[in-house]
Amino acid sequence: MSLTQDGLQFTADRDLLIDLHRRMVRIRLFEEAAGRLMESGAMPGFLHLYVGQEAVAAGVMSTLRDSDQITSTHRGHGHAVAKGANFRQMFAELYGKSTGYCHGRGGSMHINDLEIGMLGANGIVGGGIPIAVGAAFASVYRQDGGVAAAFFGDGGSNIGSFHEAANMAAVLNLPVLLVCENNGYAEFTAQADHMKIKDVADRAAGYGIPGVIVDGMDAVAVHQTTLAAVERARAGEGPTLIEAKTYRFYDHQGVKGLRIPYRSQDEVDIWKARDPITMLERRAIDEGLMQQAECTAMWETTHAEVADAIAFAEASPEPDAADLLQDVYTS
């Protein structure tokens, strides 16, 4: 396998595996720390954790340039981290501090940074999908060669904005990746109870665009599948719907969630046995492409970076209530 693309050069398997590993470890450790801090009461608000789904964000983001835009979801930390957001500003935002990405105005569900193509997480299910279509429209309008990716879940694929956006992107032939992270649940409702089809990718046929299914626990597979869609989009061949079958290790909200037994422990265990990071490490080491020590070092340096970011966030000043009305409008 030799993977080369604009912006990110993966001339060898090893480079790609290191890249995917790094993105996934960063997401995992960010999320586990965030979950602990929120549930201990140290951090305000509530969180939708991305743990378990890391291979999707890592695989997709490893195909994109900084200038390519993504729109994310309520479960958006993983997308932000994988797109290159920095831990300090992210934790500061989760703490509601003035040094956060949104200066404490947005919180967990509104991390954004246009510089790295993070056009925003979104508290409304499906809300970001048409916005990604607009970002892609802007790329075509300016002929900058950019693509836009919209992330949403199996639940999000039931809302009107998905269907309108998919059709719009198709009919205007825009460079859009519609990335469905099918984790099997719309909040607490199983897929079989919220749609009559097994594969969300089938919906692509309704819009005359390709729909592809990929193992969402295999970051390399997600990377390869997405790369083909990105190349298609950049070549002016329009959008692709990518369905990544994945799983949410924690609850809809938080780590412990509401403790409602809506899915069986057996099911959780089966999916956890396919932990995307463990699978990638095993493969990389087995194939002799990475050393165990390298993997361990990544976890350790990331732990340290998380600790630094939390310390930064905790030491950061609260927003000034006198600035409450700032930025309601652009003046």
Added chain:
Amino acid sequence: MSTQTSDLQATATAIETPPQRQLTYVKAFNEGVAQMMRTDPDVFLVGEDVAGYGGVFHMFDGLKNEFGARRVVDTPISEAAIIGLGVGAAARGLRPICDLMFMDFLGVCMDQVVNQAAKMKYMYGGTVSVPLTITTAGGAGVGASAQHSQSLEAWLAHVPGLKVAMPSDAYDAKGLIVAAIRDDNPTIVVLNKLLLGAKSHVPEELYAIPFGQAKIVRPGRDVTVVAIGRMVTEARAAAELLAAEGIEVEVVDPRTVQPLDTATIVESARRTNRVLVVHEAVTFGGIGAEIAAQIQDEAFDYLDAPVLRVGAPFSPVPFSPVLEKAYVPDAQRILAGCRRLLERG
């Protein structure tokens, strides 16, 4: 003098001293959009039938021919995706104009307007601006019934982050759409369907009417009528009728309901001591309630009577011409409102 000679003389006079150029409301609006598209290559237009058909009320006639399919884009009937496309493109620095045909269709894209466009600037910590313009048409009186006739400006004015313009004549239709397109915030320009053919003086050059600056359409000393959108026309008619009785009505047109020029309204209220607020929207919870409250906050001691409101009754817009006529506020109801105010104190 024969008719023919008279016509020739009239033509000659016109050439020597051109009269003020008169344009219809819809043509003035169209000119504003076209001039902005000529001025700023980042301005583009998307919506249903805006390109080939020129817009449901022909407000975009000729734009496809002049600016091409790249900048004037027909879309599927997908209001959420139309506005969402605008939000995404605007966040990336373009200046989209998204047409929503009828104001009632806000109902199918409200998430993009209220939760996305309006809030991006604030919830993303000031890092993103959304210079999006939404154009739409509101108002009753054309037999379009309940789902194509509403005046929903109060919905929009209630949401921090949005700006809402309600042009009441051709001059304002051009000046307000230009200001809206130049604005770095999401703006909604609400045209009125019954005003589309109304003519007034419209300068040829590009001009903008600043948002949040009311216009005293007609000065008067006895009663202030704050009128929104097409109700300015009705208020002027009522003022003419009352002028014949020696009652001088001041008509104030806020032009934009968000931001609202409270200062001009309050200043007028302090001079006339009596205020009637008029809009086509249902009275309950309408923008008139806000205006009345603000007047009472800032001019209570100057009032000789409570601030009164004239609006539509609390029902959907009916279809039958008889019922619709009974529904929509008009000059007679404004006149009656003024009399009630004058009877006090």
